[in-house]
Amino acid sequence: MPQLQHEARALLEQGKVDYILGFEPGTLKFSTTPLITKNKEDCARLVVNPFIANNLSVYLPKLKGRLGIVVKGCDSRSVVSLIQDNKVARDRVVIIGVPCAGIIDLDKIEQLVSRERDEIDDIVRQGDRVAITLGNGKKEFPLVSVLADNCLACETPIPKECDILLDPTDTLVTDPSAGQQRIQEVESKSVEERWAFWEKQFERCIRCYACRSVCPVCFCERCFAEETEPQWVSPAPHWQDNMSFQIIRSLHVAGRCTDCGNCERACPVNIPLRSLSKKMVDLVDELFDYKAGTDKSALPLMASYEADEAEGVFR
């Protein structure tokens, strides 16, 4: 029995947890789906593969009891961030760490082979390459050309805060400058061009709030976007309000966002949200020398204040 299935089953059997949160194969090609279960038999369906994209810590604040959760590097930092924010107690979670070898970005694969994911027969990772099968043909690409941007930029693929660390299956190949490329493209624009760029992006936002729903650190029970007194943004999807919503959200997740990439991945209309969220991660690091979710006993960035901080920041 694979190690993860074994460990998870044991946790349930020994009564150490009430639920296991992991990934099982999804119903679409190359997909996985969250498995949230109390049943030890279900553990036989748990998988670890290059498609375990979701950040399962999003479920933690809402579930009761003791929770065994499967995390990648970025997700484990989200768990720590939730602990810092008192959203989940450390002794309520058993963290099962996956030494992450990177998530494959299916959008990139689709672009490389000019086929949609359901038309692709197979995607196999082999070390630092990936082989894609289309009918009788097979094409190989360097792994870095298909890994998600946030994985290319990842500094913490191996979960630090965890109770069980699984054996590595592969090693992550990073390429920080490639992971930063799309952000740099936006940054290199003039102010006017950048404004026009974001206007165009937010014109197509349908305000489905998927970006917020999948984000583990968007845990507010009532989001500012739904306040009516005062009304910060209109609930109607004018591009200006869509943009304001996302800018304010970026500020709210500052110091909590671990660049898991799930907001951008969830967006049904491909708004490059990571160009905001990762930029914020970089700013937080630069201005406050702070990396989200790396120290569970630290005060949350936005809950702490040092007198000499302000001048340099609020310009």
Added chain:
Amino acid sequence: MFKKIGHSEIAKLLSEWSKESTVLVPTRADGVTTWAKWDGRDVSFLDWYRNTVVPPKSFLLPMLEEMFRFQKGKDGYSLELPPSDGRKQVIFGIRPCDARALAIIDLVFREGYEDLYYVNRRNNTTLVGLACTSPYDSCFCTSLGSGPGDARGVDLMLTTAGDQLLIEEVTDKGKELTAGASGLGKAAEADLISAREAVELASRKVTRQVDLKDTDKALLANFEKAEFWEDIAAKCVSCGICTFLCPTCYCFDINDEMDRQGGARVKSWDSCQFALYTRMPMENPRVEKWRRVRQKVSHKFLFYPLSYETTGCVGCGRCIRRCPVNWDITQVLNSLTAKVA
């Protein structure tokens, strides 16, 4: 009646229609497929288009629309309706599922109650269907009594027949578009056969299936069982993707956007999956996620069949393709009946 047209003649046909109507075609921008006014040249969508992420309902029930403006005057408020946009629109290439979805929305906004904003647009809209040749692995229209060549919801139906497109004139509205149009030829028996074969081939590619025989019974029998629904809803994150992208979902919100002098009453998409949707001053009947998920499934597969003798789902598969956690309606439906059996 049946006519046909060569691929190379399509641009000309669309140009002719563009004189009278706004012609909407599938487009792709920033990696997202949606609908936009035809640019007068490009028909390459005929090669890549399978279906759009954003459904064509957005041209009948816009994501955002001004219902009226109001202005404060000496003797109270004056209202002003938006300039009536009487312009006709042609949705070129709509898929059978999405056309059928509009027929389902008609039941609510045209037949039950007349929503003038919708009805006016609907009357000004002509649907030119395009039979599917490469359905997604998430499509399941054939389980819902439809299929890649279903012409029931459209005015004209185009089906691939070799290197031509067979045109079926389904309604009088459709005939108005073909009358006098250039480039159309008479279809021969062989074209009909070749089109039928193309549709059969496409139908065989729709492999996802649901068995709806006892679904309504199962939904009714388990309606009050919280645990049953908690299980089904466990991984749902309560975003609005499945409902906003669903071609039959029509729920909306109304807001007044104003300053001291006046403003506008705007209508925009809303979703039963949002906790705020049913929040009222005294209580919220659907605070828990499971109640909202139950609503989504029951509305489509229990309440619609009870009220209208149709499901409120057409099997387009959008909610499956775009769900960020792979909550799959077909898996849920099949598990429902399995649980009862």
